[in-house]
Amino acid sequence: MQVKTFRAPTMDRALAQVKKELGPDAIILSSGKITSSSGEQQFEVSAALDRTPQPAPPQPPAPPAAESISAEVKGDIQEIKSFLSLLISSKDYFTHLQMKEPVAELYHSLLVRGFDEKQIYILLNRAASELNGDAGDAPRLFDAFCSQMLSKMRFSRPFRGISNSSGQPTTFSFVGPTGVGKTTTLAKIAAYLKIKRQLDIGIISLDTYRIGAVDQLRTYANILEVPFSVAQSKSEFEKARIDFSHFDLILVDTTGRNFLNREHVRQLSSIFEGDRKTSHFLVLSAAAKDDDLRQTILHFKEMELHSLIFTKIDETIHHGCMLNQLLRFDYPLAFMGTGQRVPEDIEQASQKRILSFLLPVRSQNT
Numbered sequence: 001m002q003v004k005t006f007r008a009p010t011m012d013r014a015l016a017q018v019k020k021e022l023g024p025d026a027i028i029l030s031s032g033k034i035t036s037s038s039g040e041q042q043f044e045v046s047a048a049l050d051r052t053p054q055p056a057p058p059q060p061p062a063p064p065a066a067e068s069i070s071a072e073v074k075g076d077i078q079e080i081k082s083f084l085s086l087l088i089s090s091k092d093y094f095t096h097l098q099m100k101e102p103v104a105e106l107y108h109s110l111l112v113r114g115f116d117e118k119q120i121y122i123l124l125n126r127a128a129s130e131l132n133g134d135a136g137d138a139p140r141l142f143d144a145f146c147s148q149m150l151s152k153m154r155f156s157r158p159f160r161g162i163s164n165s166s167g168q169p170t171t172f173s174f175v176g177p178t179g180v181g182k183t184t185t186l187a188k189i190a191a192y193l194k195i196k197r198q199l200d201i202g203i204i205s206l207d208t209y210r211i212g213a214v215d216q217l218r219t220y221a222n223i224l225e226v227p228f229s230v231a232q233s234k235s236e237f238e239k240a241r242i243d244f245s246h247f248d249l250i251l252v253d254t255t256g257r258n259f260l261n262r263e264h265v266r267q268l269s270s271i272f273e274g275d276r277k278t279s280h281f282l283v284l285s286a287a288a289k290d291d292d293l294r295q296t297i298l299h300f301k302e303m304e305l306h307s308l309i310f311t312k313i314d315e316t317i318h319h320g321c322m323l324n325q326l327l328r329f330d331y332p333l334a335f336m337g338t339g340q341r342v343p344e345d346i347e348q349a350s351q352k353r354i355l356s357f358l359l360p361v362r363s364q365n366t
Contacts, residue, residue: 001152002044002335003046003047003048004018004021004022004047004048005044005045005046006018006021006041006044006045006046006047007038007042007044007045008037008043008314009041009043010043011043011045013043013202014043014044014045017045018045018047020330021022022047022048022049023049026315027166029056029302030357033246040181044152048152051152054160056173062210063305067314070358079204079323083196086357091134100141102137102138102141102142103124103128103141105138106124106138106141106142106145107120110320111231111312111328113318113319113320113326113335114290114318114319114320114321115135115320115323115328116290116320116324116328116352117323119324119327121268122150122361123145123149123327124145125151125247126143126148127144127145127148130144130147130148131144131356132193142358144188145307146355146358148321149327149356150189150351150354151353152326152327153326153327153332153333153351154326154330154332154333155332155333155334155349155350155351156306156332156334156349157308157334157348158279158281158306158307158334159193159196159197159199159249162197162248162249162322163360168245168278169202169241169244169247169248169249169309170234170248170249170250170251170277171241171244171246171249171250171251171277171279171304172207172249172250172251172278172279172280172281173251173252173253173254173272173279173280173281173284174186174251174252174253174254174281174309175254175257175268175280175281175283175300175303176254176256176282176283176284176296176300177257177284177296178256178257178283179256179285179313180256180283180284180285180288180312181255181283181285181310181312181337182205182254183213183217183253184257184282184311184337184340184342185283185335185337185342185346186203186217186251186253186311187217187220187342187344188249188337188343188346189335189346190203190220190221190226190251191220191222191224191342191343192343192346193249193251194224195224195343199248199249200246200248201222201226201245201247201248201249201250201251202226202227202228202229202240202243202244202247202249202250202251203217203221203227203228203230203250203251203252204228204237204241204244204250204251205217205224205228205230205232205252205253206217206230206231206232206237206252206253206254206255206261206268206271207253207254207255207256213256214230217253220342223308227243227244227247229243229244231289232270234271234273236334237252238280238366252278254268256317262281265299265300265302265303268303269303270337272303277308279306280300280303280304280305280306281305281306281307281308281309281334281335282296282300282303282305282307282308282309282331283308283309283310283311284296284297284309284310284311284312284317284322284325285311285312285320286310286311286312286321286336287312287315287316288318288321288326289321290320290321293321293322294325297325297329297331305331306334307331307332307333307334308325308326308331308334309331309333309334309335309336309337310322310333310336310337311333311336312337313336313337313338314338314339316347319357323327323354323357326354331353332349333349334348335347335348335349336349338351
C-alpha cells in the first residue's frame with residue numbers, strides 16, 4: 001500500500017493534491033489542521049493507494065443447506081450485505097463529506113460512544129443531504145443529525161388515558177434478563193401510578209426463581225398498601241388476575257433468567273400464551289453491550305412487546321448501545337431508570353432526554 005501525506009493552506013487544495021498524485025481511487029486515512037514550523041495553519045491529509053495485487057481467493061466451502069441456517073443468521077447476513085451495498089453506492093460522496101472537519105469529528109465521536117457504524121453512516125448522509133451537502137457548519141450538522149435520529153425513534157406513554165372508570169383492568173408485565181432491575185422498576189412505576197395518578201393497582205409476581213425478589217416486591221407492595229399475589233403457573237396467574245379484576249391496573253413481575261437462551265423465553269411466553277390482555281415491557285440495561293441487547297430483543301420478539309424500558313442510565317457514560325436499539329428496532333421507549341432510589345429514580349422517555357446523551361458530542365464540535 002502506497003501512503004502519502006499532503007499539506008496545503010486549504011482542505012480543497014490538499015484534496016486536489018491527493019487526486020492529482022494518487023488518482024480518484026485514493027483512500028483518505030486521516031485529515032486535520034496542523035501548525036507548521038513557521039506557525040502557519042495548514043491542512044494535512046494522509047491518503048493511500050493500494051496497488052498490491054491480490055492473490056486469488058481460496059475456493060470457499062460449499063454453503064450449508066438453506067434449512068440449516070437460522071432466521072437470525074440470515075438476518076445478520078442480510079444486514080451485512082445491505083451495509084456493504086450502501087458503502088459501495090455512496091463511497092465517493094461520503095469520502096468527500098469526511099474531508100469536512102465537522103463530519104469527521106462527529107462521526108468518530110459517535111463511534112467512541114458506542115453508536116453502530118451503519119446507523120451513523122446513514123444518519124450523517126441524510127443530515128448532509130438535508131443541508132444540501134454543506135456540512136461544514138458544526139452546529140447545523142449536529143442539529144440535522146439529531147433531527148434525522150429522532151425521526152427514526154418512537155416514544156410511548158403506556159398509562160395515558162387509564163382511569164378509575166376504564167372498566168376491565170389493564171395488565172402490564174415486566175420481562176427481561178437477570179440483573180437489569182425489573183422488580184425495582186416495577187416498584188417505581190407502581191408508586192407513580194398509586195401516588196401521582198391515584199389509580200387502584202394490584203401486583204402479581206411470577207418470579208418464584210429467586211426468593212429474595214418475591215420478598216422485595218412484597219415489601220414494596222406493603223409500603224404502597226396495594227394487594228400482592230404470587231403465581232407459579234399459568235392457572236395461578238389467571239386466578240390472581242380474576243381476583244384483581246376490580247382494579248384499574250395490574251403489574252406483573254417475571255423471572256429474571258439468561259434470556260440469551262431461547263428456551264427461557266419460551267418458558268416465560270407459555271404463561272402468556274393466547275393472552276391478548278397483557279402488554280409487555282422489555283426491561284434492558286443501558287450499560288449492556290450492543291450485541292447482547294440486540295440478541296435479547298430478537299429473542300423476545302415472539303412476545304409482541306409493547307415498549308422498552310432502559311435501566312442503569314446512570315451507570316454508563318456511553319449511551320450509544322441503548323440508542324442503537326431504538327434506531328434498529330421499531331419498539332418505542334417508555335421509561336428510563338436513572339438510579340436505585342424508589343420511587344424517585346425513573347423518568348418518562350422524551351426526545352429532549354435522548355438528545356441530552358449527545359450533548360458532550362455537540363460541545364466538542366462547537
